[in-house]
Amino acid sequence: MIVTRTQKAGFSLYAGLVLLVFYFPLLCIIVASLSKRRFFSFPYPMADMTTKWYADALQSPQVADFIGVSLRIAALTAFFSVVIGFFSALAYARYRWRGRQTFQRLVLFPLFFPQSVLGLALLMWFSFLHITPAWWTAVIAHTVWITPITTLIISIQAYGQDDSLEEAARDMGATRLQILLRITVPLLLPGMITATCFAVLLSWGNFALSLFTTGADSSLPEWLYARMTTGYQPLVPAVGVISVVGAVILVVVLFTVVAWNQRRARRLTAATE
Amino acid sequence: MSATPSVPAPKPPREFSPAFFGTVCSLPFFLLMLFGFVAPLLCVVWFGFMPAKTFALLQMPTFANYETIFNQTYFKSILWSIGLATVTVLTLLVICYPLAFGMAKIFRGGASFITYAIATSLFVSENIRLFGWVIGFMKNGVVGGTLAKVFDVQIDSLLYNIPVIILGMVYVYLPFMLFPLVLGLKMVPDQVREAAFDLGASRWQVFKKIDLPLSMPGVLIGSLLVFVLSVGAISEAKILGGQKVVTIASDIESEFTYAQNWPLGSALSTLFIALTTVVVFFALGRFDLEKLLGKKRSE
Amino acid sequence: MVESAAPILEVVSITNRFAKFTAVNDVSFAVREGEFFTLVGPSGSGKTTLLRMLVGMEKPTTGELRLRGKVINDLPPNLRPTCMVFQSLALFPHMTVGKNVEFPLSIRGQSSGECRTRAWELLKLLHLDPHRYYDKNVSQCSGGERQRVALARALAYDPEILFFDEPLSAIDARLRKVLQKELKDLQRSTGKTFCYVTHSLEEAMVMSDRVAILRAGVIEQIGTPDEIYGAPRNAFVAEFMGEVNLLPITGLGGTAATWDTGRKVIPLTLPAPLAAGTARKLLIRPESLRFLRAGESAGNSVPVRILNEFSLGSRIQYHVEVASDCTLTVQRLREERTAATEAVLGWELADSQILET
Known part of the structure; x- marks a missing residue:
């Protein structure tokens, strides 16, 4: 289809506008984090610009604590959700079995479920089981919500994989376990890496689940929320920006992994042709 | 959703069949969901039938909480939630369709840039992003301050009203509409569009008769996702809306926290769960996600 | 044959370049009224790009396209009185066979009664029993049936020239032979100008009145099948023949x-x-x-x-x-x-x- 220059320019302009509006709040946060004043007002004189809050944020042991909690939750969540997600991806995309279709639908359900309600439900469940919520109960909550996502990501990779590879290995006398370790895991590895990045990032930014399930511990988004509603100081946007930068770095890593994976796939197909 | 599919009895392990393997592979997931999803939700449903203001689970079931809900103003917050979610879905459809069309059919390298630019936001806590709007829209904030400086127009805070809540929801849930739409539009074969064009259809006719019906799966998935997510939204109304509007999610939260009335909160949650379940099952039953994923592979 | 017929479509030194790559390089030829003209070349010879320019899906970088003497370079495909049968056939998957065939008619605003009558005629012409096929979903049709539906749809548009982009390439050899003959018969009986693109010289020889052989964006030889078989101009054409x-x-x-x-x-x-x-x-x-x-x-x-x-x-x-x-x-x-x-x-x-x- 011929796309005229004006049409293309129109669509590009529109996309630019959407992106601009989309990034406006983040710009605002950056602006606020650089202001010296306790009460934000815009525009502020250049003399009031400072990076003091970043230094404060990086040195504050309190902030370090929250980051520590968030990181611990993210790391464990990523581990569990990728391991479980790997097996459920096999069930989702690889093997034909009764109940597979139902399984494929059910996998999505937690995703479509409002997180605040899930968090509350878990809170009640833990209290029923006489478990005192702490950071590790948040791991359970995050894993429940994130595993469907890792499952889907790894499934996409599993769909792209040639069925006959496993059959060939089996034909040459490999046991199911050997096939799993030597064929399936290496082939699905890129999908698992991508899934790990996603799991870390989603857990890192999650607020609704953490709010109800961390108990006395507090993750970074929870702390930010508390300080936004009461007791604002420019430290809050500064920590926000740091958390965003952390996420962006991970996205860049993710992007590199995906690009590397595509290059490798292209090389592989080139080799087989 | 509480119905786990019947797990078929494993065949004799002499020959591990794919059926057996598939069942085994799905087991960790089922166990996780049983413990972390199904049981808590059953717990909520059961707690909804307990007498008010109790924290014990083993009492005579009662419908008292549901009577309270329908006799008081709680249904108002349910209606508010549904209304806000509907407006969000419609607004996002209008905003995202042209962008998704550009990404699927017009931009080449630009499309993946936009994808990454938008997807990155998913990993930033929505509180931070909403707080950015607060800084932008508050009195003497970025927007107000700029207007005062450049145009000498004094405006009050733009926060704490309904349009700004909708803006917040539209903003937060934009990726969930955009990406399904892009996927849906990518499924419209270029040659089919060209053929319609070649057979005399104008651009508008191609859109109406080809693009829209063929990208319907994407439209449905996107709308569904956004609806369900925004119906459960809590932060937008709280951070941007002040206490202007009480949504069902914040009603539920306050029953659990300030009011300390867990059974009433549970009953509200149950209603809410029922609502989302109906919507999700109605929509998910209508198309095959495997087909969507399978199609993606062949690209 | 149609030796004396006037040219309906003239292609005058047309060139198409993407960035550095020249897909079609200074090609000129004329298609005569009522003939079966075939462009044939190996993959990558620029035949598809050339065809897409002829129907208006791509614009020539330089050169001129004339339909009955009128320059049509800037006419978009929906305003050109020509129509193409795609390699993928591009049937509308969300419409029945009948609605597919009626599409160009309904676009023109004809009443549903008129559309239906014409669709029935066309389905009959293409040996598809309208009683069975009119309400059938296109995804339930076999390869050969889909082929006929695509052809009926193109004929419903009533084009002055009908273009084909290798529509038979995905069909098994036996059915392909049948369809080739039917296509030729259809061209004779309707008297329409057909312009066909294929990579198979054999297919071109069976059906065409005249054949143009393309290599790397340049026409190597143009003539009747007999002329090309009897006197290939160079080694490329000779080897291409088999x-x-x-x-x-x-x-x-x-x-x-x-x-x-x-x-x-x-x-x-x-x-x-x-x-x-x-x-x-x-x-x-x-x-x-x-x-x-x-x-x-x-x-x-x-x-x-x-x-x-x-x-x-x-x-x-x-x-x-x-x-x-x-x-x-x-x-x-x-x-x-x-x-x-x-x-x-x-x-x-x-x-x-x-x-x-």
Whole structure:
């Protein structure tokens, strides 16, 4: 289809506008984090610009604590959700079995479920089981919500994989376990890496689940929320920006992994042709 | 959703069949969901039938909480939630369709840039992003301050009203509409569009008769996702809306926290769960996600 | 044939360039009213790009397209009175067979009654029983049926020229032969101008009134199937036609020449004089080669060793070795089968042809 220059320019302009509006709040946060004043007002004189809050944020042991909690939750969540997600991806995309279709639908359900309600439900469940919520109960909550996502990501990779590879290995006398370790895991590895990045990032930014399930511990988004509603100081946007930068770095890593994976796939197909 | 599919009895392990393997592979997931999803939700449903203001689970079931809900103003917050979610879905459809069309059919390298630019936001806590709007829209904030400086127009805070809540929801849930739409539009074969064009259809006719019906799966998935997510939204109304509007999610939260009335909160949650379940099952039953994923592979 | 017919579509030195790559390079030809014209070339020869320019999906970088004398370069495809049958057929998957065929009519705002009547006529014309197919979903149709639906839909548009982008390539060989004949019949009975694109010269030869052979964005030869078969202009066209023997030769002056097989230089007599020192290719079709009986003579003869024989039904094909790493293909009738391993191969001068390389 011929796309005229004006049409293309129109669509590009529109996309630019959407992106601009989309990034406006983040710009605002950056602006606020650089202001010296306790009460934000815009525009502020250049003399009031400072990076003091970043230094404060990086040195504050309190902030370090929250980051520590968030990181611990993210790391464990990523581990569990990728391991479980790997097996459920096999069930989702690889093997034909009764109940597979139902399984494929059910996998999505937690995703479509409002997180605040899930968090509350878990809170009640833990209290029923006489478990005192702490950071590790948040791991359970995050894993429940994130595993469907890792499952889907790894499934996409599993769909792209040639069925006959496993059959060939089996034909040459490999046991199911050997096939799993030597064929399936290496082939699905890129999908698992991508899934790990996603799991870390989603857990890192999650607020609704953490709010109800961390108990006395507090993750970074929870702390930010508390300080936004009461007791604002420019430290809050500064920590926000740091958390965003952390996420962006991970996205860049993710992007590199995906690009590397595509290059490798292209090389592989080139080799087989 | 509480119905786990019947797990078929494993065949004799002499020959591990794919059926057996598939069942085994799905087991960790089922166990996780049983413990972390199904049981808590059953717990909520059961707690909804307990007498008010109790924290014990083993009492005579009662419908008292549901009577309270329908006799008081709680249904108002349910209606508010549904209304806000509907407006969000419609607004996002209008905003995202042209962008998704550009990404699927017009931009080449630009499309993946936009994808990454938008997807990155998913990993930033929505509180931070909403707080950015607060800084932008508050009195003497970025927007107000700029207007005062450049145009000498004094405006009050733009926060704490309904349009700004909708803006917040539209903003937060934009990726969930955009990406399904892009996927849906990518499924419209270029040659089919060209053929319609070649057979005399104008651009508008191609859109109406080809693009829209063929990208319907994407439209449905996107709308569904956004609806369900925004119906459960809590932060937008709280951070941007002040206490202007009480949504069902914040009603539920306050029953659990300030009011300390867990059974009433549970009953509200149950209603809410029922609502989302109906919507999700109605929509998910209508198309095959495997087909969507399978199609993606062949690209 | 339609030799005298006026040109309906004139292509005047058309070029298409993406960035540095030139897909179509300064191509000119004319399609005559009512003829079956075929563009044929291997993949990457620019035939699809050329076709897309003819229907208006791409714009030529330079050059002119004239339909009945009017320049149509800037006319978008929906305003051109031409229509294309796509390689993928591009049937609308969300519509029934009937609605697909009616699409161009309903776009024009014809009443649903008119649309339906015309769709029934067209389905009948294409041997699809309207009672069975009108309400059938296109995804339930077989390959051949889908082909006919696409054709009916294109005919419903009532185009002045009907373009085809290799629509038969995904169909199995037997059905393809049937559809080729039907397409030719349809073209005769409707009297419409067909412009067909394919990578198979065989397909082009079966159906076309005239054929243009493309290579790397340039037309190598244009003519009737007979002209192209009888006198291929160069080695590319000759090889494209199928299995032929092309011998690298060097003229010695007059009709004398040498054939360099790599190991051995063999003297040959040519059908026409060639200047000394000029390198050319000599074309000999496999069926022009024969094994000489003892005492028999021919225009040229070389001793060979028979390596292999393959049965082609009524014919037998032999691979024979002239010198190591130099083989020729011979095709003989089954009655002339030979069991020998050593033989003398001969051909008449008139059966060979000197080609530009």
